[in-house]
Amino acid sequence: MPITGRVLDYDPKAGQIDGIGVDGDNNDPVKIINISLGNVSWRLVTIDLVDDLAEIEVSPGERINILKDGGNPDNPEDWISRPATDEEKQGFLDYARDAIEKHTKDELYDISGSKRLVKPVEAVNAYIEKPPKLGLRFTE
């Protein structure tokens, strides 16, 4: 995923631990561009400071929100939630994938309206010299 925001620093030592190593600006945090991926959750795996991309791990939502037939989307009582089926979960993943893969990176920045990543040269050089390694992971 293309990313936006402002990078303050890249720490190679931190990158060897958490697989990321990037510090962002709290007032303009580093994050994925403003594109809806639909009913999925995701976790940041690593950041590529050369190509301004984030690798994320995506999971389908476990439940689905559905508007009742003839319901008013602004009326909370017209929405119901239930566990998503396997087919629906696959649909969530397909939607997220298509939201990204059907466009070039430039197109995605245009569509999202997100600005390009701001990053100091020193951070990029440090990243190139010693990129992050796979860090600590949760075991589910």
Next chain:
Amino acid sequence: MPLDFTKGSVSQDFAEKVTPGALAEDVEGDTLSAIATDADTGNDDHIKSNVAADAELSLALKNLNFDASSIAFSAGFACAAGNAGNIFKLRLYMGGLQMQESAFLENQSPALTYVLRDFKALSGSQNCELKAHNSSGGFVTLWLYGGNGPVAAAIAVGSVKLV
């Protein structure tokens, strides 16, 4: 006795063993952030927030000073419901990075408790923050519920450092 970390699930050819001297507590993780409260009533057990289109609402924030070689863990939680379906998602930020985003929050009563947790190497003064994002094109209400003990939304942060 030194501790031995093998990082992630990398193949043996690329695995690198980190052998620090020891780990010690850096930032204590047993205190929550300030508890979210309603801007109008000051209540912490029944919070109504109108969130603007495509805007983020800060639910809980913790700013701490971490050691230079610190690994921080944060867990943000909220008992929440959107006023309509497929609009709100929760986001976890650590050290100026967006670490996670949830799937859409449900819209139902009773509200559900959502937890986002992650870890990151942090040093110096850093924020860990839980936010809610309204992905719709207009103002939408987000409800947070606590009461009788559980808080509506908060974030806990702790860290260990290599010594």
